[in-house]
Amino acid sequence: QAATTIKPADPKFDPTTPMKSATTYNNFYEFGTGKSDPAENAGTLKTRPWEIAIGGEVGKPMTIGIEDLLKFPMEERVYRLRCVEGWSMVIPWVGFPLAELLKRVEPTGNAKYVAFQTLNDSKQMPGLRSWVLDWPYTEGLRLDEAMHPLTMLAVGMYGEVLPNQNGAPIRLVVPWKYGFKSIKSIVKISLVKDQPATAWNKSQPREYGFYSNVNPDVDHPRWSQATERRVGEFSRRKTLPFNGYGEEVASLYAGMDLKANY
Amino acid sequence: MAAPLASAGGVDLRAAANAALTSRWAKPVVFTLALVPLVWTVWLAYTGELGAEPVLESVKASGLWALRFLLIALALTPLRMLTGVAGLARFRRMLGLFAFFYAAVHLSTYVGLDQFFDWPAIWKEIVKRPYITVGMGAFLILTALAATSTDGMVKRLGGKRWRALHKAVFVAGLAGCLHFIMLVKGWQTAPLVYALICIGLLAFRRWPIRLGQRKDGRRKEAPVRTRPAAALRSGEAPAPHFPDGSSPVRRS
DSSP states (O other), X not given: OOOEEEOOSOTTXXXXXXXXXXXXXXXXXXXXXXXTHHHHHGGGOOOSSOEEEEEESBSSOEEEEHHHHTTSOOEEEEEEEEOTTSEEEEEEEEEEXXXXXXXXXXXXXXOOEEEEEEOOOTTTOXXXXXXXXXXXXXXXXXXHHHHSTTOEEEEXXXXXXXXXXXXXXXXXXXXXXXXXXXXXXXXXXEEXXXXXXXXXXXXXXXXXXXXXXXXXXXXXXXXOOSEEEETTOSSOEEOOGGGGTHHHHGGGGTTOOTTTTX | OHHHHHOBTTBOHHHHHHHHHHXXXXXXXXXXXXXXXXHHHHHHHHTTOSOSOHHHHXXXXXXXHHHHHHHHHHHHHHHHHHHOOGGGGGGHHHHHHHHHHHHHHHHHIIIIIISTTOHHHHHHHHHHOHHHHHXXXXXXXXXXXXXXXXXXXXXXXXXXXXXXXXXXXXXXXXXXXXXXXXXXXXXXXXXXXXXXXXXXXXXXXXXXXXXXXXXXXXXXXXXXXXXXXXXXXXXXXXXXXXXXSOOSSOOO
């Protein structure tokens, strides 16, 4: 049902990660901090009915159900995914540009940032009982980042419905930023004036900046970001600036000090 | 606690535990059990069941088992003091050496599999990353303790100096826990639990709780002071004995 296919990842250098790896090796702390916890525990997540409430600095605030979100024209896009922990995957997502949804609510001139929020229900998400993060999980983008054509909302992967452990029923995918920016199981989107607080930044501000663009020259305080291991490969690869999407997105940050704005 | 342990249903559990632990099979059995995590991890890796990132998983697994064996080894003396099962002392050296063994596996999987022998990168990480510095510190301590773990080394160092040196095992344990806390994202529960156990064991050695006092106020157990066997052989001090005739000193 994918109308168009965009492949910004070169299949010769970026072979698609096996689906089994992408669906069993996950960070989704709402279901536990172990890599296999989400695949084991996310069965309790109920993805129907599901709604996203969109509001804030918009002309037409709305609450949109998953059925209507699935009516957007779908595309398949093969993106590299670089985790802040130093591993990476190549995943074929199915979804649509976030811009298409944001245009419908008509952001006002005051909207400078977009804030996202994950479901916060400890009955469905056993990991919420641990205090590893200040729940609910929140993330944010600058409006121009959110409107960028590479930024998408995914409802599927590998041609199938998005598995719960990967952020069902709908998640963000921002391929030039570390994976934790791509917030999962979204229930709320707010367009706001000021830079919103984000979960990892609140937890450890020195380690996780608001921008968190993939950058081999800015180390995480506890480890180097110069290299990464592609899941399934043995030796390490050099990490690319903006995860290899510099041509498309570097202009968003023209004149900015990316070391200060990590 | 000690009373029901000593005689549950007419059976002297303490004597039974002691008999089991001092039997000739006890050491081979414990040795074999201690190898199970290694064999199991290798088997999972071989069959592709170690998940999407077998390299990181084996680094993680070996590190966890190093910490677990270290804490088990540290728990033997408190456990012996609490229960009066003297035979537990026989396993301190072996389990301590297994902690060193798994730490060595942990380090070599990191160096060989994760970093692929990229020595300049590894050295940079050791110096630059506090969690790796702390982990390396713990490993160096364990190496020194493993190297001086033989009877010959006890004799050469003399009991007093040997004991002082081997108190560093607590530093290694705390450093191992700190290494674990520092390397995970956020404040996760598991590393904090390991640290609490380690601190608890350390506190117990400083302020021991002794159960099983007799009605006349005397302890059931003789004051526990382990001395390395070699120091005793040289006649430095008499071997302490429990009332049941067992000794905390390794006899094999």
